[in-house]
Amino acid sequence: MRRHLNVPVAFLLALPLVAWGAPVEVPQASQPLLKEIGTAPSAERIEADIRTLVGFGTRHTLSETESSTRGIGAARRWIKTEFERISAECGGCLEVRYVSDVVSGETRVPDPVEITSVIAIQRGTDDPDRVVMMSGDIDSRVSDVMDATSDSPGANDNASGVAGTLEAARVLSRHRFGGTIVYAALAGEEQGLFGGKILAGHAQQEGWRLEAVLNNDMIGNIAGINGVVDNTTARVFAEGTRFTETPEEARARRFTGGEVDSPSRNLARYIDRMADRYVPNLDVMMIYRLDRFGRGGHHRPFNDIGAPAVRIMETNEHYDRQHQDLRTEDGIVYGDTIDGVDFDYAAKLTALNAVTLAGLASAPPPPADVGISGAVTADTTLKWQRPTGSQARGLAGYRIYWRLTTEPQWSRSIYVGDVDEYTLENVVIDNYFFGVAAVGHDGAESPVVFPGAAGSFGGYDAGPSTP
Known part of the structure; x- marks a missing residue:
């Protein structure tokens, strides 16, 4: 599955860390435990x-x-x-x-x-x-x-x-x-x-x-x-x-x-x-x-x-x-x-x-095989591998993060639901760093994974999932 988002760049720059305008139900942000x-x-x-x-x-x-x-x-x-x-x-x-x-x-x-x-x-x-x-x-x-x-x-x-x-x-x-x-x-x-x-x-x-x-x-x-x-x-x-x-x-x-x-x-x-x-x-x-x-x-x-x-x-x-x-x-x-x-x-x-x-x-396991594309276009597309079997228990979906290249912490994000590909329209790939985190039904998140080998947390087992 894939989704698109099209919003003005000026609005993107003002986004808070929490998800906004998402077309899916967002899991709770805080965990009482x-x-x-x-x-x-x-x-x-x-x-x-x-x-x-x-x-x-x-x-x-x-x-x-x-x-x-x-x-x-x-x-x-x-x-x-x-x-x-x-x-x-x-x-x-x-x-x-x-x-x-x-x-x-x-x-x-x-x-x-x-x-x-x-x-x-x-x-x-x-x-x-x-x-x-x-x-x-x-x-x-x-x-x-x-x-x-x-x-x-x-x-x-x-x-x-x-x-x-x-x-x-x-x-x-x-x-x-x-x-x-x-x-x-x-x-x-x-x-x-x-x-x-x-x-x-x-x-x-x-x-x-x-x-x-x-x-x-x-x-x-x-x-x-x-x-x-x-x-x-x-x-x-x-x-x-x-x-x-x-x-x-x-x-x-x-x-x-x-x-x-x-x-x-x-x-x-x-x-x-x-x-x-x-x-x-x-x-x-x-x-x-x-x-x-x-x-x-x-x-x-x-x-x-x-x-x-x-x-x-x-x-x-x-x-x-x-x-x-x-x-x-x-x-x-x-x-x-x-x-x-x-x-x-x-x-x-x-x-x-x-x-x-x-x-x-x-939290669910960090997304594996995160990839990114968007050179010489106005849009940025991220793709990742979704786990299966018992590793996917509790998985609600994914959140895409991005930040200015000089910012120390992730400052913008959007919850995109249970998909394995998402396009941020009118968000130019050259201007930001991007990443993806897995989100559980209770709001628990994995760390953000930067695309490519530089940011990979290692992927999943090659063998069958634990039942």
């Missing part, structure tokens, strides 16, 4: 989890694994037990497992070490192979990255991310979603992003269609080394051009655009909109960069395989509290201790993750 989730995470529970993780003394990747009270072995066993407790409360709704591999011969892992992460899988009811993920890092470190014995509390970096992931599991496991949610506590980040690399490989082997990876690395500090105290903003780092882009895809992008419309960038825009709609007193600062300048995080291994992945974190870092031996010098206190964590802020960023995961998992 997401409003509930946006305030559900508990600062008290997050504090308790951070205190427990700090209590293991050190969680260095090369630290003690046999002790029941100290080291990374005790920490990961406690995390697994906590996920299992959450699962028991929801009637066994989580599949809890270790994902591990042996690493050796690396600069920061010279001898063989089993890198073991903990994941909990909340299977989707309609599209279980479509996966959205939240992660935090188990391990901690001090000044010497190879020091596996000194106390390394890692309260903010990154017990806060793990605690947020556990709390998101508590909140979201009370509900059911069409897509699958994975909660991951990843190991080996400080030694070389090994937990993420291992899990990314596991995801490929399991046939996961990764729609989004939300890496949470330091979500608890509000007082920056720059003197700014701010509990109302969060940063989302998102890479531009896909790392896996081929020369042929790069050539096409040169002529069609897409440098700022990778799936990771449009995932960041989605997160920004979810904050505005559902998380009180929180604004997202989108950063058009893979990570902080010259630094790295556990979303990168997923970007490396072409998956949409971003880093969510505090806006103002305090470097005296990162990767430091516990000490006081010249009146300055160093070390990542629990007094540097604001638990209410950590709960707010956890809520941002939770509403994003719920929104993504509730």
Whole structure:
């Protein structure tokens, strides 16, 4: 099916973000469940989890694994037990497992070490192979990255991310979603992003269609080394051009655009909109960069395989509290201790993750094979692939978005119904960027998909749909 829209350009320029003049019934814009989730995470529970993780003394990747009270072995066993407790409360709704591999011969892992992460899988009811993920890092470190014995509390970096992931599991496991949610506590980040690399490989082997990876690395500090105290903003780092882009895809992008419309960038825009709609007193600062300048995080291994992945974190870092031996010098206190964590802020960023995961998992899958045409004409036509079978359950239709090429966020849209092609008449293709999002009957939307390989979220399974 295809539709056309013919309106004056002057009117188009004045359009709000919501749909207008559509010849079909528009699904509701706001989701009551997401409003509930946006305030559900508990600062008290997050504090308790951070205190427990700090209590293991050190969680260095090369630290003690046999002790029941100290080291990374005790920490990961406690995390697994906590996920299992959450699962028991929801009637066994989580599949809890270790994902591990042996690493050796690396600069920061010279001898063989089993890198073991903990994941909990909340299977989707309609599209279980479509996966959205939240992660935090188990391990901690001090000044010497190879020091596996000194106390390394890692309260903010990154017990806060793990605690947020556990709390998101508590909140979201009370509900059911069409897509699958994975909660991951990843190991080996400080030694070389090994937990993420291992899990990314596991995801490929399991046939996961990764729609989004939300890496949470330091979500608890509000007082920056720059003197700014701010509990109302969060940063989302998102890479531009896909790392896996081929020369042929790069050539096409040169002529069609897409440098700022990778799936990771449009995932960041989605997160920004979810904050505005559902998380009180929180604004997202989108950063058009893979990570902080010259630094790295556990979303990168997923970007490396072409998956949409971003880093969510505090806006103002305090470097005296990162990767430091516990000490006081010249009146300055160093070390990542629990007094540097604001638990209410950590709960707010956890809520941002939770509403994003719920929104993504509730929505239909992003449209696949999005194409666009309209050169040397007054009109712009978009086409896309509609899913079938169980993947289409809950699908109401599609919304077309467009924006000026210099705008950071999608500013114009129209809901076009359950079609797979649509023409915007008198909207010149040269003047805007365009995209398409899938919309559910309850109003849940997928991220916007930019046309072509530059913006693709990966498409659908080649095999039959899950019944």
